[in-house]
Amino acid sequence: MASYNTSEFRSGLKIMVDGDPCSIIENEFVKPGKGQAFSRVKIRNLKNGRVLDKTFKSGETMDAADVIDIEMQYLYNDGEFFHFMVPENYEQHAADENAVGDCRLWLKAQDIYEVTLYNGTPIGVAPPNFVELEVTETDPGLRGDTAQGGTKPATLETGAIVKVPLFIEIGEVLRIDTRSGDYMSRVKK
Amino acid sequence: MDWRPSATFTVIKQRARIYRQVRAFFDARACFEVDTPLLSPTTNTDANIESIKASNLGQTLYLQTSPEFAMKRLLAAGSGSIYQISHAFREGEKGRRHNPEFTLLEWYRVGFDYQQLMDEIECLIDDISGESNQYQRISYRQLVLDHISVDIDTIELLALRQKVDQHVPGTCSSELDVDQCLDLMISLAIAPKIKGYVFVYDYPISQASLARVNASEPTVAERFELFHNGLELANGFSELCDSSQQRQRFEGDNNRRLDAGLEPYPVDELLLSALDSGLPECAGVAIGLDRLMMVLLEKNSIDQVLSFVE
Numbered sequence: 001m002a003s004y005n006t007s008e009f010r011s012g013l014k015i016m017v018d019g020d021p022c023s024i025i026e027n028e029f030v031k032p033g034k035g036q037a038f039s040r041v042k043i044r045n046l047k048n049g050r051v052l053d054k055t056f057k058s059g060e061t062m063d064a065a066d067v068i069d070i071e072m073q074y075l076y077n078d079g080e081f082f083h084f085m086v087p088e089n090y091e092q093h094a095a096d097e098n099a100v101g102d103c104r105l106w107l108k109a110q111d112i113y114e115v116t117l118y119n120g121t122p123i124g125v126a127p128p129n130f131v132e133l134e135v136t137e138t139d140p141g142l143r144g145d146t147a148q149g150g151t152k153p154a155t156l157e158t159g160a161i162v163k164v165p166l167f168i169e170i171g172e173v174l175r176i177d178t179r180s181g182d183y184m185s186r187v188k189k
Numbered sequence: 190m191d192w193r194p195s196a197t198f199t200v201i202k203q204r205a206r207i208y209r210q211v212r213a214f215f216d217a218r219a220c221f222e223v224d225t226p227l228l229s230p231t232t233n234t235d236a237n238i239e240s241i242k243a244s245n246l247g248q249t250l251y252l253q254t255s256p257e258f259a260m261k262r263l264l265a266a267g268s269g270s271i272y273q274i275s276h277a278f279r280e281g282e283k284g285r286r287h288n289p290e291f292t293l294l295e296w297y298r299v300g301f302d303y304q305q306l307m308d309e310i311e312c313l314i315d316d317i318s319g320e321s322n323q324y325q326r327i328s329y330r331q332l333v334l335d336h337i338s339v340d341i342d343t344i345e346l347l348a349l350r351q352k353v354d355q356h357v358p359g360t361c362s363s364e365l366d367v368d369q370c371l372d373l374m375i376s377l378a379i380a381p382k383i384k385g386y387v388f389v390y391d392y393p394i395s396q397a398s399l400a401r402v403n404a405s406e407p408t409v410a411e412r413f414e415l416f417h418n419g420l421e422l423a424n425g426f427s428e429l430c431d432s433s434q435q436r437q438r439f440e441g442d443n444n445r446r447l448d449a450g451l452e453p454y455p456v457d458e459l460l461l462s463a464l465d466s467g468l469p470e471c472a473g474v475a476i477g478l479d480r481l482m483m484v485l486l487e488k489n490s491i492d493q494v495l496s497f498v499e
Contacts, residue, residue, distance in 0.1 A: 029284025035372030
């Protein structure tokens with residue numbers, strides 16, 4: 001299996017740490033002039049998303065993680081698994097709830113998501129930065145109240161609840177920033 | 190990659206200004222400038238420092254990791270106090286605070302001990318920075334005791350490893366020896382809390398390097414380092430003049446290199462012969478000049494003070 005020496009560590013590199021695939025976020029070379037050199041790395045566990053610090057002696061090697069990110073189209077949820085398809089070859093992958101995580105709030109059939117495969121199995125799903133979703137439930141709109149900047153909760157077709165301006169009505173399609181969960185704008189149909 | 194310099198011209202000109210000030214400082218103190226070879230058939234045996242190899246007509250030469258050995262041969266030949274601004278090379282050292290090729294300001298003062306040399310470093314930094322700075326001095330043992338409640342005179346390896354787990358979680362502490370544990374704690378748990386200019390002195394003899402053992406306290410070596418806000422700036426010694434002790438340390442280094450799976454380096458017999466013929470009592474220090482510029486010019490990456498980085 002491929003492996004990486006600490007001198008090859010850089011952000012984005014995928015390595016196995018304590019049996020789990022991890023992605024290096026930051027790597028810092030630490031060394032007293034006359035002392036032992038270390039690599040201090042911040043890594044994200046790709047299975048559970050947790051971020052942790054690790055320190056390796058310089059020169060240590062870590063196994064590469066067989067991890068690959070592929071763009072896939074979301075198909076449907078069968079109650080247990082979320083099904084995705086690679087548009088180029090129609091290859092399908094089933095992701096469980098853990099793999100989908102918070103992304104389930106932004107999953108809309110036909111849209112394209114980045115699915116992370118570890119040894120061929122989905123372990124993570126990332127939404128695009130912006131999604132467009134329809135409002136399925138919200139209090140009646142207050143027409144003319146566009147300047148005040150007040151907000152109210154609105155439920156979207158995926159079940160996500162976001163804060164929206166008071167004038168938004170059921171049936172409107174909204175552009176949402178998935179990184180913050182913030183309403184950006186209305187989308188004209 | 191961008192062909193343009195990694196430092197701004199403001200910084201490049203500040204570097205020229207600092208070089209002028211350093212030279213004026215030593216000229217005024219009857220310490221003269223020397224220029225020793227960067228290529229040598231021998232090198233530093235330190236197990237934690239890797240030399241970059243070069244080759245000339247089939248002969249292996251090493252780019253020097255500091256000008257120390259050649260400068261000591263000058264001292265033994267009777268040069269008197271000398272200084273040098275030199276490039277130095279250390280394989281694999283690359284990061285925000287490291288570059289494999291960097292600049293050392295190294296000088297030796299005949300008749301000084303390490304405490305007197307610290308006084309002179311304070312004068313030099315005040316001179317270059319144009320202000321009167323505050324400096325503190327603390328022994329290595331006291332520093333470690335104050336920050337992580339470890340008494341290096343009594344602590345056992347297992348207890349020290351537990352301290353590593355506590356202060357630097359995520360480390361395979363079971364693979365570290367005493368000095369590696371201490372190196373890690375100094376770098377990640379202690380240095381980041383150091384404020385201002387702080388000299389740390391009297392290192393454990395296991396980290397003596399080329400420093401002489403303190404005559405009245407044989408568990409420590411007369412070695413010091415200067416830190417500024419956690420950044421290591423300088424390393425100095427009351428120099429070891431005894432050639433047989435120096436030979437033992439070189440051989441100890443090479444044994445540690447073999448244990449660590451590293452190739453041993455040829456021992457510098459010319460340096461040992463020079464020590465045999467008599468190195469005058471002296472103290473010497475190497476300041477990482479690029480890092481001093483990072484402090485004085487308020488840059489947080491070494492790239493910002495170097496004209497080009499590879």
